[in-house]
Amino acid sequence: MIRVAILGAGIGAEHLTGYRALPDRFEVATLCDLDLDRARVVTAADSAIRLTGDIDAVLADPDIGLVDVCLPPHLHARVAIAALEAGKHVICEKPLARSLSEVDAIGAAMMGSGKMLFPVFQYRFGPAFAALDALVEAGLAGPPVAASLETHWNRDAGYYAVPWRGTWAGEAGGAVLGHAIHSHDLLCRFFGPVAVVQAQLATLANPIETDDCAAIALRFANGSLATSSVTLGAARDETRMRLVFRDLTATSDTVPYSPATGVWRFDTRHPERQEEVDRIVAAHSGARPGFAGYLDAVAESLAGRASAAVSFEDGRASIELVTAIYASARTGEAVSLPLGPAHPFWNGWQPERTT
Numbered sequence: 001m002i003r004v005a006i007l008g009a010g011i012g013a014e015h016l017t018g019y020r021a022l023p024d025r026f027e028v029a030t031l032c033d034l035d036l037d038r039a040r041v042v043t044a045a046d047s048a049i050r051l052t053g054d055i056d057a058v059l060a061d062p063d064i065g066l067v068d069v070c071l072p073p074h075l076h077a078r079v080a081i082a083a084l085e086a087g088k089h090v091i092c093e094k095p096l097a098r099s100l101s102e103v104d105a106i107g108a109a110m111m112g113s114g115k116m117l118f119p120v121f122q123y124r125f126g127p128a129f130a131a132l133d134a135l136v137e138a139g140l141a142g143p144p145v146a147a148s149l150e151t152h153w154n155r156d157a158g159y160y161a162v163p164w165r166g167t168w169a170g171e172a173g174g175a176v177l178g179h180a181i182h183s184h185d186l187l188c189r190f191f192g193p194v195a196v197v198q199a200q201l202a203t204l205a206n207p208i209e210t211d212d213c214a215a216i217a218l219r220f221a222n223g224s225l226a227t228s229s230v231t232l233g234a235a236r237d238e239t240r241m242r243l244v245f246r247d248l249t250a251t252s253d254t255v256p257y258s259p260a261t262g263v264w265r266f267d268t269r270h271p272e273r274q275e276e277v278d279r280i281v282a283a284h285s286g287a288r289p290g291f292a293g294y295l296d297a298v299a300e301s302l303a304g305r306a307s308a309a310v311s312f313e314d315g316r317a318s319i320e321l322v323t324a325i326y327a328s329a330r331t332g333e334a335v336s337l338p339l340g341p342a343h344p345f346w347n348g349w350q351p352e353r354t355t
Contacts, residue, residue: 001107002089002302005030005058007079011093012075013042015068018291023073027300029079031059055079059086067301069093072164077102080117084109088301090117094181096315098172099348100323100339103316118298119315123182124189125293126260126310130284132243132250135266141278142246142309144191149241152179152234153256155206166208167352176325178198179231185225185318186259187218192241194321194337195221197239201329205233214344216325221298236333250279254348261289323349330354 004019006012012031021027030050033039042051059082067083067092068184069076077097083090096119097103110117135141137269164170164332170180176199184242188194196219201211214230237256242249247269253262268277288296300307326349339346347353 002026002299003029003063004066004068005032005061005064005239006070007032007033007055007058008072008093009039009042010070011133012068012070015070015091015178015291015295016042018295021288021292022295022299025314026295028199030058030061033166034235043313044342052295053080059083059088064088066091070169071349072172073098073178074164077106083110084117087115089115091298092117092121092206092315093120093316094315095172095177096271096319098350099317099346099353100319100343101341101347103319107312107316116302117312118274118301118313119310120320121182121185121310121314121318122291122294123186123257123259124310126138126258126289127285127287128252128260128262128264128289129186129189130260131264131266131281134247134276134280134284135250136190136245138276138280140268140273140280141248143222144220144243144245146244147187147242149180149183149187149226149228149239150177151183151228151230151239152233153179153232153237153239155179155232158207160208166206166210168209168268168352171210172348172350173209173322174201174203175196175212175216175232177210177322179232180214180228180329181318181322183241183259184228184321185204185314186241187243188317188321189314191220191222191224192225192316193221194218194324195338196334197324197328199325199328200203200235201326205231207336212330214325214329224259224300243244248272258290260287 034053039051067088080092160166186284199216202213205212212232216228218226238254239256241252251265255262297307301309328335
């Protein structure tokens, strides 16, 4: 049983639901939030969960084994490092950090503490991606060829009423950092590392500092290609993905926040194999989706067993891609990856860090 402290009762509420789906693996002992009334609502007066607004007290608690960082983005790296140095395992909401230099500081703290850190990419878990993993492993997909992504969501004045949102200082970035980062992580999971990115960003839908629209072209190390269209000005929230492999095309539904639970199509280029494809897809219909699947994999990893848990390296790759996207958009040039410490955006893509 892993005793958990959740820091932040915003997205932390969804994390709590995930933990509660796994009562034999986790016990949420503490919820920390400056707004204790909000915390009481989130816990539904569960007297077994201690409420506090003191992060330092949480980190000093010897009974807490896992700290779940669900705070605004500008606090992620600092608090994750403090938790690691306090001897805790860490889960950290996206984005993992505001720069590659911050990411590497987290990595150094992780290595020094001997503890594990898990970036949050809960969209990876659920029936569709479990099925696609199995199809790839069975040799029914072949190498990746091309993909298209649409992250078309609606964020209006109500969303940006939270003071830190839409600002470089608080949110650290816009749509490519806080929203499309999920789709880009999924794409890289199946297509591998990005070699070159060319991006155009704009702020068109909302009166904010950060980007809310993007058009991105990507080439992967294996030669495959992809496009990503992003906006926070859509009429409704929809995510679409089409992943084309040499022998198989996987086409998503439009479910925005749990894409693996939508009704996907898996079409083979070889009709005689379609029955086998369909059989494998059906066999994975019960895979745990979202936070429950994500946290189950974390528990397996903490128990020392091989799992599909999101790794620190996955989180680092997501921040490296975001860095390259902002660099391309600012310079108007294609940017090659990987990036090194000499890159001008190594310490962040926020305007105050690049001027």
